[in-house]
Amino acid sequence: MDLDQSKQxxxxxxxxxxxxDYPHAAIDEESGLVESGLIDSLxxxxxxxxxxxxxxVDFSERGIDPEDLRSVRSIIELIAREAVS
Amino acid sequence: MFADLKCGALTELESGRCWSSQDIxxxxxxxxxxxxxxxxxxxxxxxxxxxxNLAFFVDLLAAWNVGASVVPVDNRLTPFELxxxxxxxxxxxxxxxATVPAALSDVLESLGVTLVGASGLxxxxxxxxxxxxxxxxxQLDDEALIxxxxxTTGMPKGVVHTHRSLRARWLSLRHSLGIDCFRRTLCMLPTxxxxxxxxxxxxxxxxGQDLIIAPSFNPYLLLRLGSIIDEQKITFLSSxxxxxxxxxxxxKPPQGRTLQRIHCGSAPLxxxxxxxxxxxxxxxxxxxxxxxxxxxxxxxGTSLENFxxxxxxxxxxxxxxxxxxxxxxxxxxxxxxxxxxxxETGYVWINTPALMQGYYGRPELTEQVISGGWFVTGxxxxxxxxxxxxxxxxxxxxxxxxxxxVYPADVDAVVERFDHASAVCTFAIADPxxxxxxxxxxxxxxxxxxxxxxxxxxxxxxxxxxxIPQRWYVVDELPQNSRGKVSRAxxxxxxxxxxPVDLVGLLRRGSLS
Numbered sequence: 270m271d272l273d274q275s276k277q278x279x280x281x282x283x284x285x286x287x288x289x290d291y292p293h294a295a296i297d298e299e300s301g302l303v304e305s306g307l308i309d310s311l312x313x314x315x316x317x318x319x320x321x322x323x324x325x326v327d328f329s330e331r332g333i334d335p336e337d338l339r340s341v342r343s344i345i346e347l348i349a350r351e352a353v354s
Numbered sequence: 355m356f357a358d359l360k361c362g363a364l365t366e367l368e369s370g371r372c373w374s375s376q377d378i379x380x381x382x383x384x385x386x387x388x389x390x391x392x393x394x395x396x397x398x399x400x401x402x403x404x405x406x407n408l409a410f411f412v413d414l415l416a417a418w419n420v421g422a423s424v425v426p427v428d429n430r431l432t433p434f435e436l437x438x439x440x441x442x443x444x445x446x447x448x449x450x451x452a453t454v455p456a457a458l459s460d461v462l463e464s465l466g467v468t469l470v471g472a473s474g475l476x477x478x479x480x481x482x483x484x485x486x487x488x489x490x491x492x493q494l495d496d497e498a499l500i501x502x503x504x505x506t507t508g509m510p511k512g513v514v515h516t517h518r519s520l521r522a523r524w525l526s527l528r529h530s531l532g533i534d535c536f537r538r539t540l541c542m543l544p545t546x547x548x549x550x551x552x553x554x555x556x557x558x559x560x561x562g563q564d565l566i567i568a569p570s571f572n573p574y575l576l577l578r579l580g581s582i583i584d585e586q587k588i589t590f591l592s593s594x595x596x597x598x599x600x601x602x603x604x605x606k607p608p609q610g611r612t613l614q615r616i617h618c619g620s621a622p623l624x625x626x627x628x629x630x631x632x633x634x635x636x637x638x639x640x641x642x643x644x645x646x647x648x649x650x651x652x653x654x655g656t657s658l659e660n661f662x663x664x665x666x667x668x669x670x671x672x673x674x675x676x677x678x679x680x681x682x683x684x685x686x687x688x689x690x691x692x693x694x695x696x697x698e699t700g701y702v703w704i705n706t707p708a709l710m711q712g713y714y715g716r717p718e719l720t721e722q723v724i725s726g727g728w729f730v731t732g733x734x735x736x737x738x739x740x741x742x743x744x745x746x747x748x749x750x751x752x753x754x755x756x757x758x759x760v761y762p763a764d765v766d767a768v769v770e771r772f773d774h775a776s777a778v779c780t781f782a783i784a785d786p787x788x789x790x791x792x793x794x795x796x797x798x799x800x801x802x803x804x805x806x807x808x809x810x811x812x813x814x815x816x817x818x819x820x821x822i823p824q825r826w827y828v829v830d831e832l833p834q835n836s837r838g839k840v841s842r843a844x845x846x847x848x849x850x851x852x853x854p855v856d857l858v859g860l861l862r863r864g865s866l867s
Contacts, residue, residue, distance in 0.1 A: 289824070289857035290810060303573060310573040311756060311787035314599040318786075333604030335574035 270352060276345050282319055283341075286312045298341040313338055320344070324352040360562050361415070366408050367540075367568040367575070367582065373408055375562075378415075385416035392468060394447055396421025397496065401440070401448040401467070403429050403458060405545035406569050409472040411559070413449050418517070422446075423497035425512070426546040429454050430818045433461040435506035440465050442510045442715060443500060494518040500714050501548055501647050504752075504761040507768050507816060512714035513548070513647045523650030523708035524557045526673020531657060535614035535639075536563045540582070540591040544570040547758075548647035549620050554592040571756070576600040580634075583608040592617040592643065594757025595627055596788050607634045617655065619643035620757035621789055622745070628663035644668045644745065646731055648723070650708035654743055666744040668735075674706035676743055677728075678736055684725035694736070699746045702735040703728045751842070753781075756788040760821045762842065765794060768816040772809055774800045777832050779845040783825055793854075794823040795845050801828055806855060807864045826855040 280296050287307050302308050302316075316338060320326045326347070337347040361379075365372040373381070394400065400417045404410060405426055417424050425443055427436065436458050440448075448462045451472035459469055492498075498517045505511040536558035543550030550570065559565040566586050568575055575582065579601040582588070589612055598618075613635055618628070623642045632640045640663075645651035654676060656669035678700040679692045694700035705728050712720035723730050732750035737743050753760040762780035769778040777797040785791035798805060806828075813822045829852070833844040 284858060287858065290814065290861050310571060311596060311599065313573045313577075314603065314787045317600070317603045328604050332580070332606035333577050335577040335604075338577070339574075 270349070272345055272349060275348055276341065278323075279319075279341060279344060279348075282316075283307065286315050296341060298345075301339050302341070303339075316344070320348070324348055326351045360560070361411075362559050362562045362564045364408050364411055364559070365564065365566045365586070367566055367586070371408060373412075378412060381412045382416045382419065385412055386419045389416055389420050389422075389447065389470075392447060392470060394420050394422050396493075398422045398446040399425060399443050399497075399500070401425050401427050401443075401445045401462070403427050403448060403454040404451045404472060405429075406541070406567055408567070409451065410545055411555070411565075411567075413472070418492055418498060421493065421496060423500060423514075425500045425502070426551060427502075428544070428546045428818065429458060430820065431458070431506060432814075432816055432818060433457045434816045435818060437461045437465065438506055438508075439502055439510050439512075440467060443512065492517050494521070497711070499551075501546075501551075503547075503647050503759065504764055506818075507764045509716070510714075511716065511719065514711040514714050515552070515650060516711050519650055519708050519710060520552065520556070522706070523552060523652075523673065524560065526706070526708060527553065527557050527652060528561060530670075530672040533558070533561050533563065536561070536590045538564050538566065538587050538589045538612070540566045540568065540586065540588045542568045542570060542572070542575065542597065543592060543594065543757075548651040549592065549594075549645060549757075553643075553645065553651040554617075558590070571597065573600055577604040579605040580608040581606065583613055584610040587612045589614045590616070592619065594618065594620045595623055596621065596756035598627060598631055599787055602630050602634055607636065611636070613637050615639040615641065617641050617643040617652070619645055619652065619655075621754045622666075625663040625665045625667075632663070642668055644743075646704075648710045648729055648731075649674065649704055649706050650710075653704060653706060653708070658742070664744075666735075666746055668743045668745055670741070670743065671704075673708060674704050676735075676737070677703045677705075679703050682730050682732070682749065684722060684730060688726070688728075696739050697736055699734055699736045701749070702731045702733040702745075704731060705729070753792055754790050755785070755792065755820060758820060760792050765792065765817065765821055765823060768813065769794065769796060769809070771816075772812045774798050774805050775809070777840070779832050779840050779842055780823060781842045781846045781849075783846075791825070792821060792823045793825040793827070793849065795827040795829050795832060795849050797831060798828055803860055803863060806860055810857070810861065824857075826857060827852050828855060 291307050303310050337343050361375055363374050400422045402413055414424055440462055445467050447468045447470055449470050450459050463469055494517045497514055498520055499515045500512040502510050502512045539558040541554045543554050545551045555565055576597055577600055616635055641656040643652045643655040645653050652672055653674045654668050654671045658669050678694040680694050680700045682701040709729055733745055734747040735745045751762055765780040766778050769775050775796055776799055778794055780794045782790040783793040827849045832840045833848055835841045
């Protein structure tokens with residue numbers, strides 16, 4: 270799996286759900302997605318759906334550790350661990 | 355209980371702080387003394403600019419013991435909106451803390467409102483309680499709460515509840531629902547609106563049950579809901595449908611079997627989601643709770659022996675009589691033939707001792723909705739042959755964004771004042787996370803990028819973020835009906851076939867240039 274490509278695709282996806290007036294700098298990999306104001310809180314649901322649809326991750330049994338969705342880096346690490354190839 | 359208040363323990367979920375009833379009584383007494391020393395008197399009004407924490411509940415009861423009425427304020431409002439509220443209500447004191455944006459404090463200070471910090475007394479500063487329970491200083495027909503539901507950008511609409519109407523709500527809920535299942539109640543709903551404050555929090559807490567209070571709509575807590583229920587041994591929680599998206603997807607179900615009941619309200623609950631909540635929680639007692647701020651929130655629900663989740667099913671009244679009438683006109687709700695037949699859809703009217711006193715400073719508006727003690731809700735419904743109440747839709751002009759109501763007129767009022775806007779119509783669009791979101795169609799006399807960016811800045815200055823339209827359509831004109839009135843439904847239909855403004859791209863180009 271090409272994680273760099275996954276990261277870019279994730280960032281492109283985040284741009285489609287971000288707050289419109291979030292300052293357009295490069296999205297920081299380490300910053301909290303909700304805390305930084307990039308997305309509003311319920312947009313996390315769209316990230317969950319994105320991971321399910323694009324990487325086959327099934328959260329229904331295991332649940333989600335909120336820390337896994339906190340930043341771009343943590344999501345990429347989740348994908349690296351859990352993605353169904 | 356009728357005038358006495360006996361509260362349970364309070365736990366703040368995030369910090370883990372816990373105050374016993376005795377702690378709380380002592381803190382209330384101390385805060386009372388402080389507020390009196392600052393000049394607060396009976397019938398004064400007090401703003402509380404924070405919520406969902408221990409201090410909020412102490413300060414609320416302290417203000418009530420002075421005889422003041424309380425306006426819980428959503429601190430996401432813009433200074434423009436807050437100034438509008440403050441000029442309407444003229445609070446004497448506003449309670450603020452570190453979570454409140456400085457701009458809000460500044461606008462209140464400029465209006466001569468006394469600002470007071472939160473009552474963060476350390477444990478060793480809290481005086482020993484003088485007596486058990488609370489001094490009984492409440493007069494039942496005094497104003498207790500003013501909850502602003504709309505009009506923050508124009509003419510504020512504030513629902514006034516007295517101590518009498520609140521107690522009527524709580525006593526009728528206790529009669530209809532019992533109290534045992536509320537032993538350990540979790541509140542994750544905002545304390546500045548009726549559902550979260552009057553019913554999810556104050557009802558169980560002021561009957562001596564323990565309240566566990568959490569920040570509202572926090573996604574990371576929703577992803578841990580099952581663990582929270584187990585760790586805190588939660589027996590009851592209330593919710594709105596949009597909360598469940600995250601919890602059902604990402605939270606392991608609770609394992610500890612402490613849950614006895616869940617309510618879900620403030621937005622339509624589909625049968626599908628209803629069953630999912632029952633399955634996840636492991637309990638059948640998931641009730642669709644119907645409530646309106648004007649009736650003290652929960653006024654009916656599915657407290658039935660046997661029921662299957664159905665779209666629109668609410669159930670039975672709680673401390674109210676519900677009638678379905680064929681008119682929404684207040685003049686003669688009970689004219690001959692006014693009542694709909696069993697199974698026929700009509701306008702939902704409610705009679706309850708928990709009815710609001712009225713809209714603050716708006717007697718003409720109050721008269722439009724209350725007639726002979728009956729309140730017209732703006733909802734459509736029916737009662738079936740088993741006596742079960744169903745909701746069939748809303749006539750009210752509101753957008754339900756995840757349980758929080760956004761009023762198109764509030765948004766229109768702001769856009770209309772933008773220099774380059776000649777007409778606007780705000781309307782609802784479907785949203786995968788919130789259920790509904792806010793969109794607008796606007797006619798502009800200049801359509802360049804710079805003007806659109808100025809409009810975005812105008813909206814940010816005048817509207818709380820959750821009200822700002824997320825999708826814009828710039829149009830040549832707005833469709834009108836035969837009476838020359840803009841039809842929101844027709845605007846929705848028009849925009850369904852149009853391409854919206856690329857807001858993200860627009861603002862990005864602006865920040866780069």
